[in-house]
């Protein structure tokens with residue numbers, strides 16, 4: 001159902017599915033996806049690199065989310081690819097997380113459609129049968145960080161500006177339970193409690209220390225490191241690794257699946273509150289003022 005809804009969104013957005021299907025094809029040559037998702041397939045190695053290309057900051061707009069979901073689904077169904085690297089086409093910004101404009105000044109039906117797509121992307125990433133490695137080549141707050149936490153391994157470029165974390169409380173909003181669970185599964189309960197309450201954004205050395213990332217490497221080695229990690233993981237028999245991943249993660253995704261509609265309703269009523277709308281607008285203003 002979610003994919004049907006996603007396709008509906010894409011078609012309304014004027015995206016041609018044929019182009020997208022080609023983008024996630026198995027040729028060894030670089031192809032560009034419909035708009036916002038570039039896929040570099042290496043069929044011989046069984047690895048594809050997905051590059052986010054949604055300027056200026058790779059924020060997760062509904063259209064970008066939808067393209068990512070469809071692309072991941074196509075790769076998942078194409079047995080050529082056993083490993084995927086997620087990275088940004090614009091070094092400096094991995095992803096600014098959820099698009100604030102999707103959560104501001106819109107109607108409840110839009111918020112519901114948007115939140116379903118956010119849930120769907122997380123579900124696709126978190127229990128993917130493929131080996132997912134995040135090559136984090138830029139700042140990665142909130143939803144951007146969630147994407148990387150949903151991968152199997154995280155490599156972060158060593159640049160003090162590239163902070164990662166779930167900073168929702170700084171915006172006056174609350175990370176939902178499945179964001180929390182993903183963090184807890186990665187860095188443990190106590191560290192998560194502190195990080196979530198304070199909305200901490202960790203620079204590389206701290207991110208490594210707390211376990212938000214698995215490796216910090218010089219900026220120009222992020223992709224090659226991700227590649228060599230995937231190559232090591234590819235040596236493990238797929239069925240054994242996949243069943244183990246599922247055993248570790250399924251309870252967390254089942255928890256959302258069983259209360260998916262309630263979670264959407266909760267998001268819609270929370271985000272529609274006047275006080276929350278004001279907080280988000282103030283945050284957007286602050287981002288604008290930072291420039292001037």
Ligand SMILES: CC/C=C\CCC/C=C/C(=O)SCCNC(=O)CCNC(=O)[C@H](O)C(C)(C)COP(=O)(O)OP(=O)(O)OC[C@H]1O[C@@H](n2cnc3c(N)ncnc32)[C@H](O)[C@@H]1OP(=O)(O)O
Nearest residue numbers: 057059096097098099100139141142143173267270287288
């Ligand atoms: C019940 C549950 C309820 C709610 C749960 C909701 C969970 C939410 C999860 C989220 O992901 S919320 C989003 C959190 N994201 C952020 O806090 C990031 C904010 N952005 C930044 O900190 C910076 O922009 C940056 C990513 C570090 C990049 O900095 P830089 O200096 O390079 O760019 P600049 O700040 O000038 O931004 C350029 C341009 O982009 C706009 N922008 C930035 N982030 C977003 C965003 N998340 N959504 C939409 N737009 C964004 C920014 O306003 C600038 O726009 P302008 O050019 O028009 O001024």
